[in-house]
Amino acid sequence: MEDIIRGVLSFQKHGFEKRKNLFKELATGQNPKALFITCSDSRIDPNLLTDSEPGELFICRNAGNIVPPHTSATGGTTASIEYAVSVLGVADIIICGHSDCGAMKGVINSESLNKVPHVKEWLGHCANAKEQVKSKHAGCLTESHIEELTQANVLSQLQHLRSHPSVAEKLANGEVHLHAWVYGIKNGQVNVYCEKSGSFIPFTSAYPNS
Incomplete structure (x- = not known):
């Protein structure tokens, strides 16, 4: 906790002062460019990954x-999606998975989650991805398949996202675009799902004109 306290003090003294004018603008409202849905894993920092400033990502x-x-039923994720799309009007939604994901390890070995029943129930939303990968490996699913499962899970969650009325409406009108990413913690690389090839490709290939 001491490191966190020192960090806050450092931010107030240096970080805030450096962006004082930006925070003054943000004090009365926000206009983010995108909704960024990712894992709670402490190794991922969406702003660091995208080199974005406060106020640019929801x-x-x-x-x-x-x-x-x-x-x-209402849940925090559902409410956040609805607010981002219907109120803030984000133009892009990114679902970003990552390497070495503990949640995906839990999906592979569900018995390890018996002591955390809420986590186990929550990861039931990954069932489609799990069965897809199992079917490709004769019903066998091990940690050697974690990369494949991570990719399948991002795509499965993207399909779930399409079922939300606020998103479906904006998709129909061409007002929102969906992106499926997987971030590699060790190498910093991001792979992006390409509908044309039906596979994940390097970031620079997915966005060649950026």
């Missing part, structure tokens, strides 16, 4: 970068 984080399919 960030939603949870274990496994999960988007539950739309239902009548």
Whole structure:
């Protein structure tokens, strides 16, 4: 905790002062460019990864970068998506998985989650991805398949995202665009799903004109 306290003091003395004018603008409202849905894993910093400033990303984080399919039940992720799309009017939604994901390890070995029943239930939203990968490996799923499962999970959550009415409306009108990313912690690389090739490709290939 001492490191966190020192960090706050350092921010107030240096970080805030450096962006004082930006925070003055942000004090009365926000206009983020994108909704960034990613894992709660402490090794991921969306602003650092995208080299973005405060106010540019509306960030939603949870274990496994999960988007539950739309239902009548209200949840934090569902409410955040609705607010970002319908109120803030974000033009892009990114679902970003990552390497060495603990949630994906839990999906592979569900018995390890018996002592954390809420986590186990939450990861039930990854069932489609799990079964897809298992079917490709004769019903066998091990940690050697974690990269494949991570990619399948991002795509599965993207499909769930399409079921949300606020998103479906904006997609139909061409007012929002969806992106599926996987971030490699060790090498800093980001791979992006390409619908044309049906595979994840390097970031620079996915966005060649950026």
